[in-house]
Amino acid sequence: MLGTAFMGRVHARAWREANHVTRLPLEVVCELIVSRSTNHGSEAARQLGFRRFSEDWKAAVADPGIDLVDICLPGDLHAEVAIAALEHGKHVLCEKPLANSLDEAAAMERAATTAAARGAFAMVGFNYRRVPALALARRLIREGRVGAIRQIRATYLQDWLVDAAVPVTWRLQAKRAGTGALGDLGSHLIDLVCWLSGQSVARVSSSAKTYVRQRPGARSLGHRGGPLPIEAVDVDDAVVAILVLQSGTLVTVEASRVAPGHKNDLSLEVTGDNGALRFNLERLNELEMLEFDPARAGTGFTRLLVTEPSDPYVHGWWPPGHVLGWEHAFNHEIADLVAALAENRQPEPSFSSGLGTQAVLAALDTSSQEMRWVAPDPRASLLDPVASLPNHPTQQQ
Numbered sequence: 001m002l003g004t005a006f007m008g009r010v011h012a013r014a015w016r017e018a019n020h021v022t023r024l025p026l027e028v029v030c031e032l033i034v035s036r037s038t039n040h041g042s043e044a045a046r047q048l049g050f051r052r053f054s055e056d057w058k059a060a061v062a063d064p065g066i067d068l069v070d071i072c073l074p075g076d077l078h079a080e081v082a083i084a085a086l087e088h089g090k091h092v093l094c095e096k097p098l099a100n101s102l103d104e105a106a107a108m109e110r111a112a113t114t115a116a117a118r119g120a121f122a123m124v125g126f127n128y129r130r131v132p133a134l135a136l137a138r139r140l141i142r143e144g145r146v147g148a149i150r151q152i153r154a155t156y157l158q159d160w161l162v163d164a165a166v167p168v169t170w171r172l173q174a175k176r177a178g179t180g181a182l183g184d185l186g187s188h189l190i191d192l193v194c195w196l197s198g199q200s201v202a203r204v205s206s207s208a209k210t211y212v213r214q215r216p217g218a219r220s221l222g223h224r225g226g227p228l229p230i231e232a233v234d235v236d237d238a239v240v241a242i243l244v245l246q247s248g249t250l251v252t253v254e255a256s257r258v259a260p261g262h263k264n265d266l267s268l269e270v271t272g273d274n275g276a277l278r279f280n281l282e283r284l285n286e287l288e289m290l291e292f293d294p295a296r297a298g299t300g301f302t303r304l305l306v307t308e309p310s311d312p313y314v315h316g317w318w319p320p321g322h323v324l325g326w327e328h329a330f331n332h333e334i335a336d337l338v339a340a341l342a343e344n345r346q347p348e349p350s351f352s353s354g355l356g357t358q359a360v361l362a363a364l365d366t367s368s369q370e371m372r373w374v375a376p377d378p379r380a381s382l383l384d385p386v387a388s389l390p391n392h393p394t395q396q397q
């Protein structure tokens with residue numbers, strides 16, 4: 001594993017507990033963690049439960065004792081590490097978004113396609129696909145319970161950057177993260193919208209804004225106290241967008257890291273011609289559902305508590321009502337990944353799917369900068385190859 005910060009810690013926990021819920025078809029051994037310094041590396045290995053540590057990522061991804069490389073690094077490092085690992089025949093799990101640019105993502109996808117032909121597979125970590133309530137939402141949509149989808153409202157709001165005194169981290173530097181709220185949070189929304197609806201994005205219109213243009217600089221290792229130097233912020237704090245999907249579904253998307261009161265608030269509402277579904281990540285065990293009944297037109301949403309053994313991913317956890325948390329989606333992600341590898345098949349979302357998201361992100365960026373509607377690169381259709389939902393009349397654009 002590469003990366004020992006927030007996402008590294010989250011993934012390490014999930015790998016360590018990989019066998020806790022479902023007996024996996026392969027044994028997981030947390031073998032080697034890569035860190036930039038010996039002190040930090042030995043501490044990270046001890047704390048996160050890895051057998052060895054290394055300062056040399058190139059040797060790590062070539063190590064014959066390693067089967068899979070998990071990349072929990074800033075976006076600017078994804079392409080080089082993932083491509084090297086795939087060329088050494090390792091399976092790869094890479095954090096989202098796949099890369100910082102369409103070109104990098106395309107190179108990663110090519111490397112993944114070549115590696116897959118030799119039995120090494122790559123997956124991108126859009127973890128929210130594995131929240132039980134969202135997986136149930138997808139199942140209900142596929143079963144036709146909301147009818148043909150007309151509109152989707154998708155927002156992902158956080159507030160950790162409201163305060164202008166919060167210092168710069170790599171997530172606020174374009175050279176490291178590509179974009180701000182757009183790539184960090186908007187990428188989740190794009191992935192979910194296409195995965196839930198089974199449609200790809202036909203055109204987008206978007207506007208992004210940076211409200212806090214200067215912040216205290218990134219804390220460097222050599223900093224000896226006193227005020228931090230001021231650094232310019234070159235990524236967006238917030239973005240709003242309209243997406244029109246292939247079959248005419250209208251989608252509004254909003255991502256912000258400067259939304260006071262919203263901690264980690266990913267909300268989705270899917271409206272069809274026969275009903276609707278509503279989800280909020282801060283109440284992630286619940287899904288709200290409405291099935292339209294002309295005889296009871298005043299009826300509102302019904303709250304489903306998604307903790308039944310028959311609900312996706314729930315079997316193997318606790319008795320009904322013993323709710324799961326944010327981190328458990330990573331257990332499900334790893335269980336699905338290991339199951340696919342054991343059967344020598346492609347895990348989802350693949351790097352092709354990640355490239356599709358990247359194409360939409362690039363279109364949103366261009367639209368915002370050039371103040372016009374943009375049709376994404378055709379590779380956006382890789383995001384969900386299911387062109388339309390079964391048993392549904394396709395809406396006309």
Ligand code: SOE
Pocket residue numbers: 006158184185264
């Ligand atoms: C930080 O904004 C962050 O950790 C994202 O990078 C994750 O993808 C999201 O799941 C939670 O917030």
